[in-house]
Amino acid sequence: xxxxxxxxxxxxxxxxxxxxxxxxxxxxxxxxxxxxxxxxxxxxxxxxxxxxxxxxxxxxxxxxxxxxxxxxxxxxxxxxxxxxxxxxxxxxxxxxxxxxxxxxxxxxxxxxxxxxxxxxxxxxxxxxxxxxxxxxxxxxxxxxxxxxxxxxxxxxxxxxxxxxxxxxxxxxxxxxxxxxxxxxxxxxxxxxxxxxxxxxxxxxxxxxxxxxxxxxxxxxxxxxxxxxxxxxxxxxxxxxxxxxxxxxxxxxxxxxxxxxxxxxxxxxxxxxxxxxxxxxxxxxxxxxxxxxxxxxxxxxxxxxxxxxxxxxxxxxxxxxxxxxxxxxxxxxxxxxxxxxxxxxxxxxxxxxxxxxxxxxxxxxxxxxxxxxxxxxxxxxxxxxxxxxxxxxxxxxxxxxxxxxxxxxxxxxxxxxxxxxxxxxxxxxxxxxxxxxxxxxxxxxxxxxxxxxxxxxxxxxxxxxxxxxxxxxxxxxxxxxxxxxxxxxxxxxxxxxxxxxxxxxxxxxxxxxxxxxxxxxxxxxxxxxxxxxxxxxxxxxxxxxxxxxxxxxxxxxxxxxxxxxxxxxxxxxxxxxxxxxxxxxxxxxxxxxxxxxxxxxxxxxxxxxxxxxxxxxx
Amino acid sequence: xxxxxxxxxxxxxxxxxxxxxxxxxxxxxxxxxxxxxxxxxxxxxxxxxxxxxxxxxxxxxxxxxxxxxxxxxxxxxxxxxxxxxxxxxxxxxxxxxxxxxxxxxxxxxxxxxxxxxxxxxxxxxxxxxxxxxxxxxxxxxxxxxxxxxxxxxxxxxxxxxxxxxxxxxxxxxxxxxxxxxxxxxxxxxxxxxxxxxxxxxxxxxxxxxxxxxxxxxxxxxxxxxxxxxxxxxxxxxxxxxxxxxxxxxxxxxxxxxxxxxxxxxxxxxxxxxxxxxxxx
Numbered sequence: 056x057x058x059x060x061x062x063x064x065x066x067x068x069x070x071x072x073x074x075x076x077x078x079x080x081x082x083x084x085x086x087x088x089x090x091x092x093x094x095x096x097x098x099x100x101x102x103x104x105x106x107x108x109x110x111x112x113x114x115x116x117x118x119x120x121x122x123x124x125x126x127x128x129x130x131x132x133x134x135x136x137x138x139x140x141x142x143x144x145x146x147x148x149x150x151x152x153x154x155x156x157x158x159x160x161x162x163x164x165x166x167x168x169x170x171x172x173x174x175x176x177x178x179x180x181x182x183x184x185x186x187x188x189x190x191x192x193x194x195x196x197x198x199x200x201x202x203x204x205x206x207x208x209x210x211x212x213x214x215x216x217x218x219x220x221x222x223x224x225x226x227x228x229x230x231x232x233x234x235x236x237x238x239x240x241x242x243x244x245x246x247x248x249x250x251x252x253x254x255x256x257x258x259x260x261x262x263x264x265x266x267x268x269x270x271x272x273x274x275x276x277x278x279x280x281x282x283x284x285x286x287x288x289x290x291x292x293x294x295x296x297x298x299x300x301x302x303x304x305x306x307x308x309x310x311x312x313x314x315x316x317x318x319x320x321x322x323x324x325x326x327x328x329x330x331x332x333x334x335x336x337x338x339x340x341x342x343x344x345x346x347x348x349x350x351x352x353x354x355x356x357x358x359x360x361x362x363x364x365x366x367x368x369x370x371x372x373x374x375x376x377x378x379x380x381x382x383x384x385x386x387x388x389x390x391x392x393x394x395x396x397x398x399x400x401x402x403x404x405x406x407x408x409x410x411x412x413x414x415x416x417x418x419x420x421x422x423x424x425x426x427x428x429x430x431x432x433x434x435x436x437x438x439x440x441x442x443x444x445x446x447x448x449x450x451x452x453x454x455x456x457x458x459x460x461x462x463x464x465x466x467x468x469x470x471x472x473x474x475x476x477x478x479x480x481x482x483x484x485x486x487x488x489x490x491x492x493x494x495x496x497x498x499x500x501x502x503x504x505x506x507x508x509x510x511x512x513x514x515x516x517x518x519x520x521x522x523x524x525x526x527x528x529x530x531x532x533x534x535x536x537x538x539x540x541x542x543x544x545x546x547x548x549x550x551x552x553x554x555x556x557x558x559x560x561x562x563x564x565x566x567x568x569x570x571x572x573x574x575x576x577x578x579x580x581x582x583x584x585x586x587x588x589x590x591x592x593x594x595x596x597x598x599x600x601x602x603x604x605x606x607x608x609x610x611x612x613x614x615x616x617x618x619x620x621x622x623x624x625x626x627x628x629x630x631x632x633x634x635x636x637x638x639x640x641x642x643x644x645x646x647x648x649x650x651x652x653x654x655x656x657x658x659x660x661x662x663x664x665x666x667x668x669x670x671x672x
Numbered sequence: 673x674x675x676x677x678x679x680x681x682x683x684x685x686x687x688x689x690x691x692x693x694x695x696x697x698x699x700x701x702x703x704x705x706x707x708x709x710x711x712x713x714x715x716x717x718x719x720x721x722x723x724x725x726x727x728x729x730x731x732x733x734x735x736x737x738x739x740x741x742x743x744x745x746x747x748x749x750x751x752x753x754x755x756x757x758x759x760x761x762x763x764x765x766x767x768x769x770x771x772x773x774x775x776x777x778x779x780x781x782x783x784x785x786x787x788x789x790x791x792x793x794x795x796x797x798x799x800x801x802x803x804x805x806x807x808x809x810x811x812x813x814x815x816x817x818x819x820x821x822x823x824x825x826x827x828x829x830x831x832x833x834x835x836x837x838x839x840x841x842x843x844x845x846x847x848x849x850x851x852x853x854x855x856x857x858x859x860x861x862x863x864x865x866x867x868x869x870x871x872x873x874x875x876x877x878x879x880x881x882x883x884x885x886x887x888x889x890x891x892x893x894x895x896x897x898x899x900x901x902x903x904x905x906x907x908x909x910x911x912x913x914x915x916x917x918x919x920x921x922x923x924x925x926x927x928x929x930x931x932x933x934x935x936x937x938x939x940x941x942x943x944x945x946x947x948x949x950x951x952x
Contacts, residue, residue: 504800505793507721507766508759511714515749518787519756520830521884522877525838535838538845545849 087113089179091188100198100338102239102310104131104165104270107174109188111158111181115139118180120160127172129244131270133161163270165239169197198310198338203230205282206311206341210296211394214347216456217301219364220395221346222253223294225309227339228280228287233313234334236290238268241307243294247348248304251295253395254425266292295395298348306344313337351454355461361402363453366392371466373446380476381415383435388449388466391429399423401432402451409447415439441475560604567601568668575657588653592639595660599632602667612636624670632663705753713753717745721767728770736771743767758787758829762794769801775893775917777801779949782891782920786880786951790827805918811936825876833873840870890933890950892919892943899941903930910941923950 094106111117115137122130138157143150166172174191200206204227211222225238243250255274257263262277273292280289298304315337319330351364370389378384386404393399401423405416414436423432436446446469455462508514525531555562574594593607600607603618612633619629639656705713724738746764749755765780781798788794819826824833847863896914900907924940925932931948934940 501796501800504766504769504797507718507763508793509718511711514757514759514763515710515714515755517754517756518758518829518831520834522834522874522881524834531834531838535841538842538849542845542849542852545852549852 087111087181087184087186089117089181089186089188091174091177091191093174093191093193097336099166099193099195100310100312101166101169101195102198102241102308102340103312103338104129104163104239105193106133107162107164109160109162109177109179110138111160111179111186113156114181115156115158116182117158117160120177120179122162122177124175124177125164127167128174129165129167129241131163131165133163135160165241166193166195167241169195171195198340200339201337203315204228204311204313204337204339205287206309206339207282208306208309208341208344210306210344210346213345214349215298216349216351216364216454217298218351218362219298219454219456220251220393221296221298222394223296223306225292225294225341226280227275227290227311228282229290229313230285230287231315233315236266236311236313238266238273238292238309238311240269240294240309242296242309243269243271245304247298247300247302249297249299251297251395251398253293253295254397255293264290266290268292268294296346297398298346301348301350304346304348306346308343309341311339311341313339352459352461357452357461357463359402359406359450360452360454360461361400363399363451365453365456367451367453367464368392369449369451369464369466371446371449371469373469373471376470377472377474378438379474380439380441381437383437384414384446384471386434386436386446386449388432388434389429390423390432390451392464396423396425396428396430399430404434404436404449407447407449410436410449413439413443414446438471438473441473443471443473445470563601564604567598568664570601571595571598571664572661575661579654579657588639588642588656591653591656591660592636595635595639595663598660598664602671619667622671624667628663628666628670631666635659635663705749710749710753710755713745713749717742717749717763720745721763724767724770739767739771743771756787758784758791758794760784762788762791762797765797765801769797773893773917774801774804775891775895776949778805778918778920779891779893779951782889782951787829787831789829801918806916807913807919809919809935809937815936822876824872825879830877830880833876837870837873837877840866840873844870884952887923888950888952890921890923890931890948892917892921892947893949894947897943897947899933899943901941903927903932903942907942910939915941915943921948 089109089111092108092110094108099105109120136159138159140153140155140157142153144153145151164174172193172195174193176187176190178185178187180186207226207228209224209226211224215221223242225240227236227238242248252273255263255276257274264275264277265272266275273294275290275292278289278291280287313336314334316332317335318333320333321330368391370391371386372389373384373386375382375384388401390396390399390401401420403420405411405418410416415438416434416436421433423430425431448465448468450463450465452461452463454460525535571594574597575591578590578594596610597607599605599610599615603615605615605618612629612635616629616633619632620626635656638659642656720738720742724735724742727735727738743764746760746767750757750760750764761780761784765777765784768774768780769777778798778801781794781801784791784794785798828836844863844867847858847866851858851860851863892915895917897916898914899910901910919935921933921935923931924934926945929945930942931945932940932942933948
């Protein structure tokens, strides 16, 4: 059962695939074929290229065709490319996909003779199969000159030497309005020549056109001219031919093709109204030329000859001509003579032995610049010593084609004044000789680090100083504080002195007690008999006088009682003072006889003074 | 009796002065290393440094080892010997520089700068070491202005500033005393100028003390340190590139393993404390 099931599933799958394959048809795998096609449909002329293609259908990977059998034509490959296409059609629900593969090789063929020319069967290898095109025959006409169109070529000289430029001038004369002008110059593919475009002066007021010339372009000047007694409009262009082989070289016929307006007819196009011009193609052949190219003679060929052929002239100038050794001198060399200067070069000046001996010449040499009919080369040179008197002649060996011999074009020597180099200083400018040798400023070298310190006294000394050092270190503290303290003391003392000087009574009052003590002591020391009641009384009077700010002369107890009472002295003290006065006076008036001796009076006076000091404070 | 008293007072003052003068000699000598040991360490370090110089072309690795030993001995004099000397730190910086340790070299030079800020060799070496630092951080123009305005703070050592302050402070009071007595000379302006200068010096010395107690400067020591936006590895880096050894900064905040630092261009970030050293 299982097996049957598997088979049925496979059958269904197969049928489904068939249906799908039937719905979308297989890729069309048509046969591979090769054909040659001449694309140009008009008349083909000798020397005029036409477009030719080899088309391969069915493959886009063919090998390059073998064109070796193609004779009578100049062949120029224009490249090749795949030519694939794809389309899908659906008819009655059935979709068909069409895929076409192909490849096209394109060439420009230029017939080299008139008549029936056959493009033979050309072989192409496609996917391993060798296939061949069918031979094709084309009719090539010889261009004929008409009254209205003429083409002429001319050479600047008919005979030249190898390497000598010759200018080929092509002039197209036309008597009708033309457009789409094309020139074919078979000589331009001749390997015996190299070709250059001359520098045309396009700012001469003429009209200039870029015209196609054998697949290239040339600048053609429009103008007018006469030929064979008739006036024509002209188109003129030039090419510089530099032969690199000798012999009689034929310059083959060139052609100029153009379209000419021949009439008008009503427009058949839906999108244009009115008439449209009808053009006819004309091809005009040119004359043929022969150029005789001769080999340069071996005899007399200078060793420094570098291929300059023609007529050359050299002139030179230099600025400045009054210099120091080593100063730059701009040497300007002007080369003229050849008609075409663009490719002209000057051999390296370092090869000029006379110049290289006394001058330093850079290795690099600037390319010249064409100015008019000359080419200018500029080079900087420097005199190497002060004995140089001139810039020697610059020489150029060339072959003079006019006289058929090697010659040397040379410049005139340029007088030069060269001074020895000196370092001019202010002293020298002032004429103070001799000049000291130039000194060089000694500059510090900033790289690297300096040496270690190794003196242990300086390295191991403790340098930890801060504001706290003042507190931690007594001598720093003293050094700072002593002047300050001294000032404070001085200030206080001064203030005290000044205050006491300002109020003498007060000062006296303040010192009264001390004076009393001193007086009594001195009296006591003086010995027996000196201490008298009267002296004690006088001393006490002076004390009270000083204290109360009054005269001490005849003070009594009652004199001072009022003042003492005003100053809040206790009545008991005032009474004691009064009693003291009475006692003293009693002794004094009794002739010294009394109850109290002078010492006890002195002690009493001191006690009273102490008491007063306390109460008056 | 009073005369005896006054004589006693004068004598006591003289004795006190002598004691105060002599006391510092005993007070400063409190390091565990004796003077002879310090001298010995210094001689060893000097000798090792010379050996390293001789070895540098022959065996660079051996030379580095010798430089390291020399630096360790110099550092021992500082840390155990308690010697605070600019030239000693300068020598340590040289040893580190020759070892290729730009970070520690700059740190040592900055420590030396606190003691010998105007030493030409120190300036040259510090400048050259800074030029070798990989991070180029522009200094804020404000700091440049401060350096110019308060040149005495940056260009003179603490010892010079302290001595100058003491001399000027004493001068003020001497001049004031003279004026107190003479009442005319010197002019009050002279005293004011001297007073202003001494106030500047006092301010400068106070700044040193405040700075030591507050936000010290520091240097990145590790070859590369990723500076972060916070005090954890989980924070994003502050800059596209890590900081490199020798980059200087100001410590803003100390959170144990992490420091918040301010670079010389004013930008701040966090770095781990093990990667940096402080100029203390």
